[in-house]
Amino acid sequence: MMAINLFDIDQATRNMMPAPDDLRQRMQYLEIGPADLALLRQIHPLLRSRMQSVIEGFYQHLLNVPALRQLLGDDRAITRLRHLQSAYFHELTAGDYGEEYVRNRLRVGLVHQRIGLAPVWYIGAYRKYLADLGPLLRDLLRDRPQDFLPTYAALFKIVNFDMGLALDTYIQAGRQELLGLKNYSEQIISSMPSGVMVIDDDETVRTVNQSMLLMLGVQGDRSAQICYRELVADPTLRQHIAEGLRQRTYRGKVTVGLPEPLRHLRCCLSRTLLDNQHRLLLIAEDITEPMQARAELRDSEARFRAAFGQAAVGLAQVSCDGNWLRVNRKLLDIVGYSEAEMLQLNLSDLVTPEDWEIDAPLMRGVVAGDLQSSSREKRYLCKDGSDVWVKVTLSAMRPGADQPSLVAVIEDISQRKQFEDELMHVASHDALTGLANRMLLLDHIGQAIAQARRHQHHIALLFLDLDRFKTINDSLGHDAGDRVIVEVGRRLRQAVRAVDTVARLGGDEFVVLLADLPQERIAATMAQQILAVLFEPMLIHGHELAPASSIGISIYPKDGEDAKTLLKNADAAMYQAKSMGRGDYQFYNSEMNASTLHRLTLESGLRHAVERDELQLTYQPQVELVSGRIVGVEVLLRWHPEQQRLVMPDVFIPIAEETGLIVPIGEWVLRTACSQLVAWRQAGLPDVRIAVNLSARQFRQPGLDDMVSRVLADTGCHAGCLELEITETVLMERPDSAAQALQRLSDMGVRLAIDDFGTGYSSLSYLKRFPIHALKIDRSFVRDIPYDADDAAIAGAVVAVAHSMGLSVVAEGVETLAQCEFLRGLHCDHAQGYYFSQPLNAAALASLLRDGLVTGAQIGAA
Numbered sequence: 095m096m097a098i099n100l101f102d103i104d105q106a107t108r109n110m111m112p113a114p115d116d117l118r119q120r121m122q123y124l125e126i127g128p129a130d131l132a133l134l135r136q137i138h139p140l141l142r143s144r145m146q147s148v149i150e151g152f153y154q155h156l157l158n159v160p161a162l163r164q165l166l167g168d169d170r171a172i173t174r175l176r177h178l179q180s181a182y183f184h185e186l187t188a189g190d191y192g193e194e195y196v197r198n199r200l201r202v203g204l205v206h207q208r209i210g211l212a213p214v215w216y217i218g219a220y221r222k223y224l225a226d227l228g229p230l231l232r233d234l235l236r237d238r239p240q241d242f243l244p245t246y247a248a249l250f251k252i253v254n255f256d257m258g259l260a261l262d263t264y265i266q267a268g269r270q271e272l273l274g275l276k277n278y279s280e281q282i283i284s285s286m287p288s289g290v291m292v293i294d295d296d297e298t299v300r301t302v303n304q305s306m307l308l309m310l311g312v313q314g315d316r317s318a319q320i321c322y323r324e325l326v327a328d329p330t331l332r333q334h335i336a337e338g339l340r341q342r343t344y345r346g347k348v349t350v351g352l353p354e355p356l357r358h359l360r361c362c363l364s365r366t367l368l369d370n371q372h373r374l375l376l377i378a379e380d381i382t383e384p385m386q387a388r389a390e391l392r393d394s395e396a397r398f399r400a401a402f403g404q405a406a407v408g409l410a411q412v413s414c415d416g417n418w419l420r421v422n423r424k425l426l427d428i429v430g431y432s433e434a435e436m437l438q439l440n441l442s443d444l445v446t447p448e449d450w451e452i453d454a455p456l457m458r459g460v461v462a463g464d465l466q467s468s469s470r471e472k473r474y475l476c477k478d479g480s481d482v483w484v485k486v487t488l489s490a491m492r493p494g495a496d497q498p499s500l501v502a503v504i505e506d507i508s509q510r511k512q513f514e515d516e517l518m519h520v521a522s523h524d525a526l527t528g529l530a531n532r533m534l535l536l537d538h539i540g541q542a543i544a545q546a547r548r549h550q551h552h553i554a555l556l557f558l559d560l561d562r563f564k565t566i567n568d569s570l571g572h573d574a575g576d577r578v579i580v581e582v583g584r585r586l587r588q589a590v591r592a593v594d595t596v597a598r599l600g601g602d603e604f605v606v607l608l609a610d611l612p613q614e615r616i617a618a619t620m621a622q623q624i625l626a627v628l629f630e631p632m633l634i635h636g637h638e639l640a641p642a643s644s645i646g647i648s649i650y651p652k653d654g655e656d657a658k659t660l661l662k663n664a665d666a667a668m669y670q671a672k673s674m675g676r677g678d679y680q681f682y683n684s685e686m687n688a689s690t691l692h693r694l695t696l697e698s699g700l701r702h703a704v705e706r707d708e709l710q711l712t713y714q715p716q717v718e719l720v721s722g723r724i725v726g727v728e729v730l731l732r733w734h735p736e737q738q739r740l741v742m743p744d745v746f747i748p749i750a751e752e753t754g755l756i757v758p759i760g761e762w763v764l765r766t767a768c769s770q771l772v773a774w775r776q777a778g779l780p781d782v783r784i785a786v787n788l789s790a791r792q793f794r795q796p797g798l799d800d801m802v803s804r805v806l807a808d809t810g811c812h813a814g815c816l817e818l819e820i821t822e823t824v825l826m827e828r829p830d831s832a833a834q835a836l837q838r839l840s841d842m843g844v845r846l847a848i849d850d851f852g853t854g855y856s857s858l859s860y861l862k863r864f865p866i867h868a869l870k871i872d873r874s875f876v877r878d879i880p881y882d883a884d885d886a887a888i889a890g891a892v893v894a895v896a897h898s899m900g901l902s903v904v905a906e907g908v909e910t911l912a913q914c915e916f917l918r919g920l921h922c923d924h925a926q927g928y929y930f931s932q933p934l935n936a937a938a939l940a941s942l943l944r945d946g947l948v949t950g951a952q953i954g955a956a
């Protein structure tokens with residue numbers, strides 16, 4: 095049995111309660127009058143004793159009907175109903191039919207209606223009361239038979255009154271249900287997001303919900319009962335509606351776009367039997383947002399497709415097991431496959447097995463999410479069998495619920511690789527000959543040593559230096575020298591195997607690395623062959639040259655176990671070969687004389703002295719003998735190799751001369767000295783001249799004047815403040831070209847001095863040919879004056895003749911007051927020596943300049 099909400103029942107009963115007038119009218123209509131009420135009150139106490147048997151019979155009757163038995167429920171429910179029935183019978187004849195009585199009747203009727211008791215059973219029940227109460231009344235009124243009929247009529251009236259009230263509850267409850275259902279469906283329709291419109295055949299809108307009005311852009315609350323055209327402006331939709339209304343059965347769909355604001359409606363129209371009439375049902379759905387979203391998606395997909403297809407890098411989607419799923423044009427261009435061919439391939443098909451061994455775990459790492467991405471440079475194998483350098487970056491792609499896949503970005507880096515190779519080639523090869531340079535040679539030696547160590551064999555280094563190459567350079571010029579070097583390189587390359595390395599270390603130095611040497615003597619054979627092929631005449635600029643060379647050989651492992659040692663020892667052996675007569679080869683020997691090795695060590699260190707900042711300048715004052723003023727400083731070079739003792743110039747200058755290192759070193763000296771002079775001047779110190787020594791090789795170096803002028807310009811040093819010292823010997827070697835060189839320097843305003851004057855073989859008169867400004871009397875003539883009469887006479891003569899030629903004179907190596915006094919007596923202009931000052935560093939010399947006078951000069955002057 096359904097559950098009844100009593101509160102709900104009371105509420106409904108209150109709403110159904112007839113007005114008092116209505117009740118009065120009902121009573122009148124049923125002709126219920128005071129006499130009836132009096133009769134019922136009379137019989138009321140009599141009925142009470144017999145009522146139980148009436149109720150018993152009544153329920154027996156009900157339970158005989160299966161449909162009612164189901165409604166009445168179990169025994170407990172029936173007992174409760176019997177109790178209620180007894181109360182009803184009590185009220186029925188009580189003669190009081192006021193408001194409370196009516197409310198009870200309505201309540202009972204409503205409960206019965208709610209539990210689904212059809213009116214037919216209800217009416218049957220009233221019939222049963224009247225049928226059972228008739229004989230009972232006759233019996234009870236047997237003493238007053240004249241009252242039986244009026245009493246039964248009164249009972250009949252009041253039962254009809256009850257029946258009317260009960261049926262009212264059915265009618266009203268049914269009506270309320272219908273109303274509720276109507277409201278319910280109207281609420282559903284009006285709150286539906288879809289638009290709903292029902293149109294009658296006469297084009298009247300029967301129903302339209304708010305959503306539909308909104309979709310159609312109709313302002314305000316337009317109710318139904320108007321022609322659909324007043325609501326629908328779109329011609330396409332109107333056309334479909336008209337079509338739907340014309341046909342008896344119709345079903346159609348149309349999507350229309352409405353302007354301002356732009357929206358899209360998907361409309362379904364169907365002829366439907368509604369309320370017994372064929373009407374047209376229009377249901378509309380606003381698909382603007384999904385359409386826009388679809389359009390945006392299409393747009394973004396199109397953009398993605400365009401970007402993917404036209405990307406300047408290769409792009410691809412790859413399955414988790416490496417199959418190409420989607421590839422762009424650039425990737426196809428890179429590898430040369432068609433799209434169809436690529437989609438049949440796997441990542442592993444484009445790489446070597448060695449590369450795949452590295453790539454496969456990386457790919458798995460990206461798929462598993464252990465790696466965010468992997469990026470590697472490798473070679474892709476193209477369709478035509480060639481390969482191309484690419485950089486491949488793989489990252490995971492997890493779009494929604496789709497199977498995870500990978501995105502591959504493939505950049506063609508072949509140009510960069512080629513550029514890198516070229517750079518590497520430039521960095522590792524000699525520009526002139528194309529041979530390996532020192533860096534690559536050291537690398538190859540390292541590799542050869544590793545191999546030799548594994549296979550227990552030897553390697554040999556042949557250090558080769560052309561004999562008298564400098565002469566070729568000096569006499570035929572640099573271009574010819576370069577051609578000789580190139581030809582030597584070519585011949586060396588031809589003389590050895592492909593596995594051997596030929597390198598040029600610079601200048602005329604070459605090294606041949608013989609890797610995998612079965613026997614040491616083969617190195618000697620190779621050296622002989624090389625000497626022979628190089629000695630073959632070569633035609634350079636119309637000159638037939640046959641450059642002899644010297645070769646030093648070192649053997650791994652006995653002469654060294656690393657590249658640098660082997661190279662150093664081959665160099666030492668070459669030097670030995672040269673010193674033993676040139677044009678031959680020499681094996682390295684650990685007992686090679688220590689001075690040779692020392693010299694080699696110095697030479698090798700000196701090559702890096704400038705870049706390692708190991709060179710220093712000292713400055714020795716030159717004093718005017720008359721005044722004791724410092725008028726100049728001679729610049730003297732020192733070399734202080736890291737963690738070694740100071741090396742004096744008479745030790746390293748000859749090596750620098752011989753190796754040509756004097757040229758860059760000399761420029762460094764000049765530049766540093768000029769900068770220092772400018773710095774002193776800027777610090778407000780008194781003006782002095784600087785005297786810088788020029789070595790023989792420097793002096794002969796083409797472009798000396800250009801270099802000097804460049805340094806003066808770069809440093810801001812005035813030419814007149816610079817004095818260049820050239821030894822007498824250098825001048826006399828090639829007097830004509832020396833005169834020209836000196837002239838060019840003199841024309842620039844630079845002062846020139848003859849150093850070590852007196853030690854060579856020049857005559858003073860010969861010096862007239864040179865545009866010089868000063869003579870420096872060698873300290874060997876100063877040392878014994880004033881006591882040695884010859885030296886004193888020479889010094890006096892030099893001063894006198896120099897003055898007669900307009901030259902000033904500087905005496906070197908002045909160590910004593912006596913020497914100083916004597917020279918002053920000779921009217922020698924300037925002097926320099928330990929008597930005045932040792933060579934000093936820049937800071938010490940600056941404080942001396944600040945004081946104005948040197949101690950010795952002061953003593954001398956005193």
Ligand SMILES: Nc1nc2c(ncn2[C@@H]2O[C@H](COP(=O)(O)O[C@H]3[C@@H](O)[C@H](n4cnc5c(=O)[nH]c(N)nc54)O[C@@H]3COP(=O)(O)O)[C@@H](O)[C@H]2O)c(=O)[nH]1
Pocket residue numbers: 714728729730731742743744747763787788789849850873906907908909926927928929933
């Ligand atoms: N080409 C270049 N040659 C240079 C440069 N710097 C120096 N040299 C030459 O090296 C030679 C040795 O020089 P150094 O050891 O510096 O000796 C000089 C003085 O220290 C030394 N001297 C100075 N006064 C005295 C003294 O009273 N007694 C004494 N016994 N020696 C003294 O004489 C050297 C200077 O000689 P000189 O140049 O002839 O004036 C030397 O030949 C330098 O020229 C350089 O940068 N480039």
